[in-house]
Amino acid sequence: MQPQEPLQSLVICGGGTAGWMAAAALAKTLRGKVQIRLVESEEIGTVGVGEATIPMIRRFNQVLEIDEDEFLRATHGTIKLGIEFVNWGRVGDRYMHGFGRLGPDLWAVPFDQYWQKQYQAGKAKDLGDYALSRLAAYDNKFMRPRPDLEGSPLADIHYAFHFDASLYAQYLRQKAEAWGVQRVEGKIVEVEQADGLVHALRLQSGERVAADLFVDCSGFRGLLIEEALKTGYDDWTHLLPCDRALAVPCSNAPRLLPYTRSTAHRAGWQWRIPLQHRIGNGHVYCSQYMSDDEATAILLKNLDGEPLADPRPIKFKTGMRKKAWNGNVVALGLACGFMEPLESTSIHLIQTGIQRLLDFFPNKAMSAPDVDEFNRQARWEWERIRDFIVLHYHVNQRTDSPFWQHCQTMEVPATLKARMALYEAHGRIVRDGNELFAEVGWLQVMHGQNLRARGYQPLVDVVPEPDIQAYLDNVAQVMRKCADFMPTHEAFIAEHCASAR
DSSP states (O other), X not given: OOOOOOOOEEEEEOOHHHHHHHHHHHHHHHTTSSXXXXXXXXXXXXXXXXXXXXTHHHHHHHHTTOOHHHHHHHHTOEEEOEEEEESSSSTTOEEEEESSOOSOOBTTBOHHHHHHHHHHTTOSOOGGGGOHHHHHHHHTBOOOOOTTSTTSGGGSOOOEEEOOHHHHHHHHHHHHHHTTOEXXXXXXXXXXXXXXXXXXXXXXXXXXXXXXXXXXXXXXXXXXIIIITOOOEEEOTTTSOOOEEEEEEEOOOSSOOXXXXXXXXXXXXXXXXXXXXXXXXXXXXXXXXXXXXXXXXXXXXXXXXXXXXXXXXXXXXXXXXXXXXXXXXEEOGGGTEEOOGGGSOHXXXXXXXXXXXXXXXXXXTOOHHHHHHHHHHHHHHHHHHHHHHHHHHHSOOOOSOHHHHHHHHSOOOHHHHHHHHHHHHHOOOOOOTTOSSOHHHHHHHHHHTTOOOSOOOGGGGGSOHHHHHHHHHHHHHHHHHHHHHSOBHHHHHHHHTXXXX
C-alpha cells in the first residue's frame, strides 16, 4: 500500500483569540513539519469580549509551556475561582458556581448525598460551606495548590483566569511567530474554491495564499465555512433567546474580586469581569423583550466605576454550524458557532476544537470517517454545554417580566428534562460521558436556582445519622480553616504577577 501524502501547508483565516490560540498550539505541536500561515487584517476588528475562562485553560497554557506569572502580567490577568449568579432564581437570590470539588466522599456514596439528607432535614449548612473555592472567593483569598500538603483541600485548588483577550492574542502571537508561524497582513477579497474544497485566499494586494488545510477563525462571518462552503447553521434561539450584547470597560473597584459575577436583569444578564487595570462589563439581552436604549441604560447604571469607552453593540444568534469541519476547512471560535458567555465557555470551545483537530489531524486525503467523527464529537460537546446554559434560564421563579416567564415555560431538550427529573427524585446527577460540566457543577446550579431534591440515595442511611452530621461538620470546619490560611487575592497578584500600569 502506498503511503498517503502528508499535509504540507495550513492557513489560519483570521487572528484574534481563536486564530492565535490555534497558531500557537499547532506550531508547538507540529514542530515545523507543516507550514503554518495566519492571514489577518489590521482593518478588521475582533469581538474580543471573552475575558473569563474555566480551569481547563491552565492545561492549554501548560502544553504551550507558558509561565503563568508571565502570562498574567502580560494580559493584566487575575484569578477566577468561580461565577457568582445574582437574581437568577428569584430577584435577590445569590449563589456561587465554584470550581473544584465539595467535601470528600464517604464509604460508597458521594459527599453531596449525605449533604442532601441533612439539608432536607434542616441540619446542613449552605452548600458553599463545604467548598473551598466558594469560601475563598467570598473571602477574596487565593493561593496556588500545595501538593506537599497531601490530603488537604489546599493541595487541590482549582482555578482559572480573567484576562484581556486582545492582550492574550498578542501574547500568543509572539509565541507563535517565534515557533515559525508566518503572519500575512491583508484583507481577503476572494476565496478560490472548487469541488467543495478551498484552494486559496486572494488578498486585496493581489497575493494568493494557498494551503492544503484551512482553519476558519474569521468570527461570526464564517468567511470560509459559511460564505464560501455554505455549510449551514443550526439556530438555537428557541432555547436561548438572547440575541444582543453590549460591552463596555469601566474603572476598577476598590477590591479585586477573584470571581466573575453574572447578574440577571429584566430580559437578560450582565457580566462583571475584574482585571488588574479595569473591569470588563457587558449586558446580554433579548431584543424581543428589551430595546437597545433600555439595555444600555441598565448596563451603565450598574457599573462599579466610570465607563472607559462607549458601549459596543454585538448582535448574535446562538447556535453552531451544521459541520465544524467541511471539506478542508475547520471552523474555530465564532466561525464555528456562538454560545453566550454565561459559563465562560467561549475560549474553552476554541481550546477543545484545537485539540480535536490535533486528535484527527489529516493528511492531504482528508479521510471522511475522521471528519465525520470530528463533527460528531464537536456537536455532542456543544449540545451538552448548551443544555447546561439553558438550565440557568429555565429553572427560575421570577415573576417580574415576560422574558423570565417565557423561559420558565419554554420547551427544553429531553436530555435536560431527564437530568432535572433524576435530580428531583433522589438528588442524583449522572455525568454524560466526558462532558464539560461534572456533577458538582450541575448540583451547584440546580440547587442554587431552587430546584430541590425530594429524596436522597438510600445507601446514605447505612451510616448512622450522628456520624453523618459529624462528618459534614468536620468537612465545613476544615474548609473554613483552609480558607482562613490563604492570602488575599490582591496580595497574591502583588507578589507574583502585577502588571506594569
